[in-house]
Amino acid sequence: VDEVEGPRGEWWELDPTVAHLNHGAFGAVPRTVLAEQRRWHEAVERNPTEFYWRTLPREMNAVRRQVAAFVGADPGRCVLLPNVTSGIGLVLASVMLAKGDEVLLTDDTYPGVRAAAEAACARVGAKVVTAALPADDLSSAAIERAVLECVTGRTRLAIIDHITSPTAVLVDVIRLTAALKASGVCVAIDGAHAPGSIPLNVDVIGADFYTGNFHKWCCAPRGSAFLAVGEGHQAEVIRGVVGSRAMEGYPTGLEWRGTTDYSAILSTPAALTFLQQLGWDDVQAQNRAMVTRGAELVATALHAQPPPRALVPMVSMPLETNDADAVHRLREELATRRIEVTLVVCRRQGYLRISSHLYSQLDDFTRLAGALTELLPGRRDGPLTKS
Numbered sequence: 001v002d003e004v005e006g007p008r009g010e011w012w013e014l015d016p017t018v019a020h021l022n023h024g025a026f027g028a029v030p031r032t033v034l035a036e037q038r039r040w041h042e043a044v045e046r047n048p049t050e051f052y053w054r055t056l057p058r059e060m061n062a063v064r065r066q067v068a069a070f071v072g073a074d075p076g077r078c079v080l081l082p083n084v085t086s087g088i089g090l091v092l093a094s095v096m097l098a099k100g101d102e103v104l105l106t107d108d109t110y111p112g113v114r115a116a117a118e119a120a121c122a123r124v125g126a127k128v129v130t131a132a133l134p135a136d137d138l139s140s141a142a143i144e145r146a147v148l149e150c151v152t153g154r155t156r157l158a159i160i161d162h163i164t165s166p167t168a169v170l171v172d173v174i175r176l177t178a179a180l181k182a183s184g185v186c187v188a189i190d191g192a193h194a195p196g197s198i199p200l201n202v203d204v205i206g207a208d209f210y211t212g213n214f215h216k217w218c219c220a221p222r223g224s225a226f227l228a229v230g231e232g233h234q235a236e237v238i239r240g241v242v243g244s245r246a247m248e249g250y251p252t253g254l255e256w257r258g259t260t261d262y263s264a265i266l267s268t269p270a271a272l273t274f275l276q277q278l279g280w281d282d283v284q285a286q287n288r289a290m291v292t293r294g295a296e297l298v299a300t301a302l303h304a305q306p307p308p309r310a311l312v313p314m315v316s317m318p319l320e321t322n323d324a325d326a327v328h329r330l331r332e333e334l335a336t337r338r339i340e341v342t343l344v345v346c347r348r349q350g351y352l353r354i355s356s357h358l359y360s361q362l363d364d365f366t367r368l369a370g371a372l373t374e375l376l377p378g379r380r381d382g383p384l385t386k387s
């Protein structure tokens with residue numbers, strides 16, 4: 001990977017005047033993968049009927065087999081979906097919640113996942129329970145402890161992040177899943193950030209459901225994800241399905257979302273091949289090393305202790321505020337300086353989250369550190385000051 005240091009930014013369409021430190025949010029698609037997606041669009045237009053009736057079912061079967069091998073899941077348990085939002089939606093549509101049941105989330109749960117869980121609970125008189133997480137301990141152990149303390153006899157489902165979105169914690173989902181299942185809790189893992197960012201073996205985790213995105217760290221076009229469903233749950237999942245092929249059952253009946261664009265899913269093998277050719281271990285090690293080094297630079301600007309060596313290609317650092325408006329203002333101030341990062345409030349604390357992928361350079365982090373030095377300390381009218 002080091003040998004390609006020079007031109008690798010050119011493998012993407014990214015605007016070179018912007019410091020793109022926000023890969024974890026929306027990904028970024030390499031030119032070669034975009035070309036593959038264009039080929040699929042052209043194939044549709046040459047003969048739409050041929051494509052939707054004959055090519056698509058055949059190709060979806062092939063992609064399902066390929067991505068299942070990549071994530072370490074039995075292909076018979078996997079369905080291809082546009083995103084994790086829809087994966088979580090299917091889980092909540094299929095786990096039979098009843099009045100009085102509890103669905104366990106955490107302070108770090110992604111807002112869209114929380115909204116879906118709250119809506120599902122409200123329909124039947126169940127309730128969401130949120131495990132409170134400490135603002136000063138970004139460890140898996142703290143999450144595991146807080147989650148397990150919230151388990152009651154009424155806990156029906158726990159939705160656990162594999163890598164937390166606001167705080168970038170890699171959770172020991174094997175250990176936590178085993179503990180939850182031992183208490184009779186159904187476990188769904190939200191692996192939105194996992195495929196491509198860490199080695200992944202879904203079947204070893206043993207959760208009832210696991211859903212993950214390919215359009216983040218695998219650099220697939222947006223609209224590519226999967227859901228792996230444990231045996232015993234597949235019939236339940238079908239019940240939640242709409243679409244004119246629902247009667248086909250599992251898995252193809254779940255994958256037909258009507259007449260829409262399936263090119264992101266069909267281009268996912270090209271994205272996997274692109275990164276595979278560079279070597280997954282090297283790619284992941286390089287991203288962790290770069291974000292660790294970048295976090296050191298940023299920590300200096302924040303007058304903070306450098307965070308520990310990154311286990312994933314993202315690092316979150318606490319800010320000296322918990323004011324959501326101030327955090328939003330800082331994000332927009334940075335954007336006007338052509339620096340894109342995630343800034344959020346969760347765990348009653350503001351956090352800055354930085355991401356690194358192969359196109360990232362140390363200079364991007366230096367720019368961020370410089371901007372923070374300028375924007376944060378001693379500025380009474382600075383973006384972290386209440387207006």
Ligand SMILES: Cc1ncc(COP(=O)(O)O)c(C=O)c1O
Nearest residue numbers: 083084085086110165190192213
């Ligand atoms: C932890 C987590 N869950 C779910 C999602 C939603 O993913 P998508 O927008 O691809 O549906 C995200 C998106 O960033 C996330 O970080």
